[in-house]
Amino acid sequence: MKDIDKSFKKDTETDFPLREEMRPRKVTTPDGQVIDIDPLQDYFCQEPPKVHRKSYSAIVEGFYNWARANSLWILGFGTGCGAIEMRPLMTPRFDAYRYGIQWRPTPRQSNLLVISGYLSVKTLKRAIRAYEQMPQPKYVVGLGSCTINGGMYWDSYNTIKKLDEYLPVDLYIAGCMPRPEALLAGLMDLKKLIRKGEAEGANRYAENFDWYKANQKSVIKDWDMPDYSW
């Protein structure tokens, strides 16, 4: 590309200071004891995710996958304009509920994270936390061209361009924006992947955990949360 000013260099020297509530400090307990608190160590679990192993027999695993494919519970977390296209799916016209797909308000009750559209760095942080809090088995669907290659935010200072660098994406649905029909077709494809046992995003995340964390931290400068926050 021609129009890039080579003289512009991103500031890579400055570090963002740790937020005050995350810094180690001394706390006086109600009975007068003075104790050291390191919030990142003491308040959260630092255990990295583990690979979810397959069942002992292929038939049982196939049964599990059938069951998983028929219970897709989506976290109702709209990151961008694609969230608008999810709403019609809940209505009688498209009615995703007939396929066993429904929306839940909290990550603890859902197993499918739909990144619906562009993801700014600020939202990426929340999406990572939400993803990590979801119980296994869990899946990620990238919706729209913004999650695939940045889409119309290709030159934005604040929007990530390639979602699978940061979260393990099982399936992309292309379009800007994909219509509800495309979404339904995509979710049907995801079901097929799960039935075949190929939607292994969560295991990929556990296996390449350090790589994902390095990518996430290269973008999110004020990392004020534990490395794994379930």
Next chain:
Amino acid sequence: MRELIEHLTPRYSLGAPVFQRPGLTFVDVKRDKLRALLLDLRDKHGFTHLVLLTAVDWLEEGRFQLTYLLNNRAADQTLGLRLYLDRANPMGDTIHDIWPTAATYQRELREMFGIAFPGSPRVDEEFILEGWTDMPPYRRDFDTLAYSQQTFVERGGRETHEPRATMKHKLYPEG
């Protein structure tokens, strides 16, 4: 509107007005006269509503332009006040006590243009950006494309099999 501008010009040493269209006028103001002018407009001339406060980066001229857009609802008149600040050390005056909404605009200008507004509530807290360490991103010497290429991983483009180039490469690999 012309009468009002003529009335205010000697008192507040306004610049030459621009009558953009009926109901929209712009005029340049000096920084030391701004506060008195805003209070005068709000309390005596019915400009009770601050529509917006925004900035323009005139990089070549080395200055920032602050635009205070005021609206007189009853007379259906909008008045834009332009104020120029030095770009090297941009320092504005807070008007959050005149219009409380200005505090939000000032926080945004502080973060996106790096214009300081001492005394404005919570002005130094981060507003939209989180963990931003680079220069304010709305300044024109901030290259968003270069920044995004240096920060975010790109997906490679599609492979192309355009016949002419492909066959040329196949038949004459040396060029």
